[in-house]
Amino acid sequence: MSRPTGPVAGVDTHADTHTLAVVTAQGAVEFTEQFTADRRGNVALLRRLAEVEALDRVGVEGTSSYGAELTRTLLAAGLTVLEVLRPTRQVRRMDGKSDPVDAIAAARQVLTGDGTSTPKHTDSPVEALRYLLTARRNLVRAASRMITAIKSLLVTAPDPVRAPLRGLTDRTLIARLAACRPGSDMADPATAAKHTLRLLARDYQRLHAEADGLEDRMAELVTSINPALLEVFGSGTITSAQLLVTAGGNPDRIATEAQFAHLCGAAPIPASSGKTRRFRLNRGGDRQANAALHRIALVRMNHDPRTRVYVERRTNENRSKKEILRCLKRAIAREIHHVLLDPDIAAPVDLRALRIQKGITLTRAAEALQTRTARLSDIEARRRPLPDLTNRYQQWLTAA
The missing domain is CATH 1.10.287 (Helix Hairpins)
Structure with a gap:
């Protein structure tokens, strides 16, 4: 995103009040003002912003927490909203800590573009x-x-x-x-x-x-x-839900798979200095999303033939299990990102609807496939990754 050419605003959000600051494109403070953190206050803040000529964009701290409703109000009004990070310790030591100071820091962060991101849509x-x-x-x-x-x-x-x-x-x-x-x-x-x-x-x-x-x-x-997410090997209902929540209602805000991996804490962090070239483990990001990738990796290590071949090869290269898991999670993040951006990449078949349409009971299907009805029920509800049985079940239903 290009550098702002007009005034920008920053908002420091709290449970009871929101503090607004507007600065010029050169960083000079025009004014700061405080509003109540309710519908009336959000409307008043929006009216105050309408008085600013050629307002470029607004930076809001906590777009998914205290500033969620304000963010929805600003987006509905057609304003460009960016999520900003809370001031660093260095900034707090130099400039002090107060709501106006934090709002000014948010506005100046929008000017520099450092640490800003497109907020999640919370109305989807x-x-x-x-x-x-x-x-x-x-x-x-x-x-x-x-x-x-x-x-x-x-x-x-x-x-x-x-x-x-x-x-x-x-x-x-x-x-x-x-x-x-x-x-x-x-x-x-x-x-x-x-x-x-x-x-x-x-x-x-x-x-x-x-x-x-x-x-x-x-x-x-x-x-x-996004039905295609359930077709990713090892991704069940809970795992898919977590990955969707992490990406938000507008997954296109995450432009590259590297950004998504970093968001999930699955991308290694450079820790090089001088002649030393190394990476360290990423302990940041969305830890729930990281746990979801971890569960997919474990399922694949136990049930996916290709993954088991990969694990064996990396083990022969003297890689530890933790290192192999990190590599798998990074590769899975790449796959998940493609599915998030293209939900029609692999439209799944609703096996339960197909079975009911053909008037077939679970008991009859289980007897034909020589398995238990509970397993077919799990497959229809996508509770368990059983790819071989799922393929056989789908082929049998299609031919029945």
């Missing part, structure tokens, strides 16, 4: 997907805490309570506890233990049921937004 279906993804992540975390508490209580529970539950899988354990009848004598430790364990087990079941319901809705959203 991807934003709805972000809410569902956040809710599911917290539900799963809460369920994990429940099972941890259950097992911790079982360690100290009376033997008549603990003995019948030894050696059970987590699913069977939860089902057994949720269905138990503890009795009414709460002064008895065994009864109190059963009562507590039943409450925790039922909460665990409820949390998992809600998380599964959210996953089904997320699968529908991902399919409507």
Whole structure:
């Protein structure tokens, strides 16, 4: 983006107030002003900007947090909005720290173009997907805490309570506890233990049921937004949703695959000096997106023949598993970027709709393919990467 030729604005956003600063193309401060962080304040800020002649662009700090609604307001008004970084420690030491100072720093950052980026669009279906993804992540975390508490209580529970539950899988354990009848004598430790364990087990079941319901809705959203992402080997509903949220509703803002890899923390950082040429691990970027790439890489290492050949070759070159994983994540980021920019690159077949259209039951299909109905159900919902069985299933349905 070319250097601004007219005045630019910077906004320091907070929960209750937004501070606006306008500077000339030469960096001189024209004015600073504070507005409330609500609809009325956003409209007043927009009117104040309309009074600035030949305003070039606006830099907003926190476009996906405190400045989300302001960013939507500015974009709807047709203004060019850039996301700016918070002032560095060096700037804060030299210029101090206050809302007007930060707003001026944001405006001058727009002038230099350093550290600016196109903000995500937060009025698209991807934003709805972000809410569902956040809710599911917290539900799963809460369920994990429940099972941890259950097992911790079982360690100290009376033997008549603990003995019948030894050696059970987590699913069977939860089902057994949720269905138990503890009795009414709460002064008895065994009864109190059963009562507590039943409450925790039922909460665990409820949390998992809600998380599964959210996953089904997320699968529908991902399919409507970018179905090709679900066809990437190793990318399930949750992984695809996270990558879509990271890219935002306007993935074209990420011009190159190198930028996307850097956004995901999958690009090595140069750490060279003098005659020394080296790179260091990137510990920045979106760590949730980095974890999504990591999961895809692990799935491919276990199930993709091409990836297993690559891993074997790199292992023979004395590369460690961590180094191989980093290389795989970088290559996967390149593939994901292409799919994000071209959703029609590989339109997937809706196997469930095709099966229902032909009047075929899951049981009949499973018997024909000599597999279990649960696996075909996972394939239709895109819950598990089973490429060989998926191809056989699709060919069978097409020919049926």
